Amino acid sequence: MSLSEFDTISQYFNSAKLGFSRSGVSVGIGDDGAVIESPQGAPISMSMDLLVEGVHFPVKAEGRHVASRALAVNLSDLSAMTARPLCFTLGLSLPSLDNDWLEGFSEGLSSMAKRFDCPLVGGDLTRSPAGTPIVIAIQVHGYHLDNAPVLRSTAQSGDGVFVTGTLGDGAIGLCSLGLQSHLGSSIALDLAALSEEHRAYLSGAYYAPEPRIDFALAAASLMTACIDISDGLVGDLGHILAGSGVGATVNSTLIPYSLAALAHVSLEGRLQAALYGGDDYELCFTAPAHVTEQLYRIAASHNLGLQKIGEITPGSKLRLLNGSGIEILSHNQAYQHFAPRASGQ
Amino acid sequence: MSLSEFDTISQYFNSAKLGFSRSGVSVGIGDDGAVIESPQGAPISMSMDLLVEGVHFPVKAEGRHVASRALAVNLSDLSAMTARPLCFTLGLSLPSLDNDWLEGFSEGLSSMAKRFDCPLVGGDLTRSPAGTPIVIAIQVHGYHLDNAPVLRSTAQSGDGVFVTGTLGDGAIGLCSLGLQSHLGSSIALDLAALSEEHRAYLSGAYYAPEPRIDFALAAASLMTACIDISDGLVGDLGHILAGSGVGATVNSTLIPYSLAALAHVSLEGRLQAALYGGDDYELCFTAPAHVTEQLYRIAASHNLGLQKIGEITPGSKLRLLNGSGIEILSHNQAYQHFAPRASGQ
Known part of the structure; x- marks a missing residue:
């Protein structure tokens, strides 16, 4: 049985498991947008990651695993800003609706969302052409109540x-x-x-x-x-x-x-x-x-x-x-998604 | 020539055309997250849309056209909340790096972003497997300074x-x-x-x-x-x-x-x-x-x-x-992305 977009959102995402209430979230899933009010007008950090099946998680991976990874890597960006989680949005592009996969995905998200008090407040669900990879976009939002954001650009010599x-x-x-x-x-x-x-x-x-x-x-x-x-x-x-x-x-x-x-x-x-x-x-x-x-x-x-x-x-x-204080030379680089790939890799 | 992810972001997205400064945006592209400060602590509306090539825009459509459509449909969600645009984030999953397409895409975004004073503040760029559709995730953020958000759930009989x-x-x-x-x-x-x-x-x-x-x-x-x-x-x-x-x-x-x-x-x-x-x-x-x-x-x-x-x-x-006050019956429905499709459509 095929579920419509609205039914799917309602069944798997607009639930007490994921759309739970939280101070600072005025309007959650179900309108043209979500509305948040940052506690005491605190600055808000936000970070978006895309995860593509076959690139950022294995093809045919279980929904539960994909979900925890997708939300965790975004929450990790909030930790790197030293922000307190507030809420997240989810864009999901699926070539088909697999109820088992969605059930696991929803549960995996819910578990991570509840642990960090970071409810789902909105997003988009769309069908991609058959045979194309699942694409997941997650944006997390956090706030800075007692501490300013810590950036990359402020390290000092001697630190x-x-x-x-x-x-x-x-x-x-x-x-x-x-x-x-x-x-x-x-x-x-x-x-x-x-x-x-x-x-x-x-x-x-x-x-x-x-x-x-x-x-x-x-x-x-x-x-x-x-x-x-x-x-x-x-x-x-x-x-x-x-x-x-x-x-x-x-x-x-x-x-x-x-x-x-x-x-x-x-x-x-x-x-x-x-x-x-x-x-x-x-x-x-x-x-x-x-x-x-x-x-x-x-x-x-x-x-x-x-x-x-x-x-x-x-x-x-x-x-x-190295342990002898000798510099290790290396021609490797950090992973860059668009870097030319060596053959066989 | 293949550009790395960082070079691509720098060349096409982290530019004065798209990453322009704006009050309320404290940290833009380049860190683990963007940081915004809502004017006077006003509520923030946000909306995310996914656009998939071949579903939400034609296959092989020009980057410029895809970009203006992608940002416009998201800004339209802000208008439906009666929010004032603040900034947006972009997730882009591309099967290949086509410099002409990216150049047009960046210009199309820039034109719309500048008109609505809504700079790009962050996001993610990733490579999807060859032959898969382009997927675009955009999240827009707006604020409510003099007017509260207008929701869907508050219409009154007689309106x-x-x-x-x-x-x-x-x-x-x-x-x-x-x-x-x-x-x-x-x-x-x-x-x-x-x-x-x-x-x-x-x-x-x-x-x-x-x-x-x-x-x-x-x-x-x-x-x-x-x-x-x-x-x-x-x-x-x-x-x-x-x-x-x-x-x-x-x-x-x-x-x-x-x-x-x-x-x-x-x-x-x-x-x-x-x-x-x-x-x-x-x-x-x-x-x-x-x-x-x-x-x-x-x-x-x-x-x-x-x-x-x-x-x-x-x-x-x-x-x-109809014009004679007779009820028009129809079996059509609004477009639902996961609804079963009639053959031939």
Whole structure:
């Protein structure tokens, strides 16, 4: 049975699960637009991401997984702005209406939306031609009540460079699903050797990255610049450096890895995944030296790993050092969607 | 030459043409999110539309045309909320980077953005697999400084039903491009008989509908409910009726048509296009009888046609009358993207 657009929205999206009420949202789904009122007139941050089937998530992936990933990567952008989630909108272009997929998608969204008190307030549902990929557009909105937005362009020479959590799990997680990242075979994960626990951890790292909202809000006033790691450390720290007009020195041996990555991926593979893999959605931020201890205490109080991996320097260069302090040269780049691709990748 | 995502954004989107400064926009393109500050903490309306190549605009349509249509239909949603444009975000999923197409797309967006003082503040650019349709997600943001949002759910029995401009031109305009609307052959436009002037008018009605922002702002305080006509009068007035729990009687002979529609399309074809065609992006709104003259004066001062076509009634039924007051029955429906399609359409 084919459901009309309105019935589908009503059944799967305009529900108490997703369209729940929240202060600051005056008009939700069902009109020409949503209406929000920012608490105390606070500034609003917003970020939009597109996810295309076969590009940003595997073809035929379950709706539930696709949904949590789609909302999480957007909430991660809010955390990188140090914004408090307010609401989100959803544009969904589907080649067909698969009720099972939609049911899972709606539940996956709902779970993430409720955890971050971030209801669905509007959007658009449309049918794309048969055989074309699912396209998901999500825009999240957050507000800044007690802390100003932390940008990419305000890092200072002498600041420390910090990362939350562990790096490389996004790309390794994609490999754990039996798929290749754009890094090709350089991660070299042996699927047969993966324990169930590590397999679950790694696929979770890919499908349900944890937006670092609480830590970002608690640490915002101590940060000088912040970004989330969606394209790999080199690319994303590179955005901070370019935006701020500074350089950085990073000690590659200080990059934190998960137990699963340590158990199953070579040092070189882990480093490739962390530097160039992307999809980690951890925070990379800078902060002056005198707040380092305070930052570690905040991270510990949120049960979140935090690691200082380097320092901001004058100039514009990112220098990556090995354990002996020797610079690691690399011709790899961060993932760029339109970069020419090497054959076979 | 292939441009990377960042270069492309920089060259075509992060430009003075599109990323121009505007009060209320604190952070534009280039960070994890945009930051806006609503003037005087005013409520913010926002609306997202997806446009899929081959569904919402013709395959291989020029970038310039696609852009003006994509932004105009979103600004039309803001007009239906009676919001003042503030800024927009853009998600663009492209199977390839065609510099000519992007150049035209950027210029078409810029022209519309500047007219409505509504800069681009962020978004996402991604590559979709080769051979898949272009998908465009646009979200517009507006604010309510002197007038509250006008919703669909607040029409009152006894109100007049008004429409701006002329109806049916969107669907007839699609036919003028040599394409069939979902109404199939019922419009029966003779392309060979079209004058250049009428052809230009009709294709313009399709590709560059005029968002009725100025009129909406001027008339907002007099309206009781408002919607824009994207799915045809029957469907969109139907949303007002359902949302408000009322009925309506519409005199079909009062529906206003353009000179081009009058010259080239039969009465029956025009009526079908107006009732069920969609893509008109005119406003349909309700207002109490005593403000009718005031509304006509406001419309005249904006050089905009305005027509009272009926009245809100108790009950829940939409009654369409012909010139003799006899009810016109019809089995057609408004365009629903996921409705089962008749074969051959």
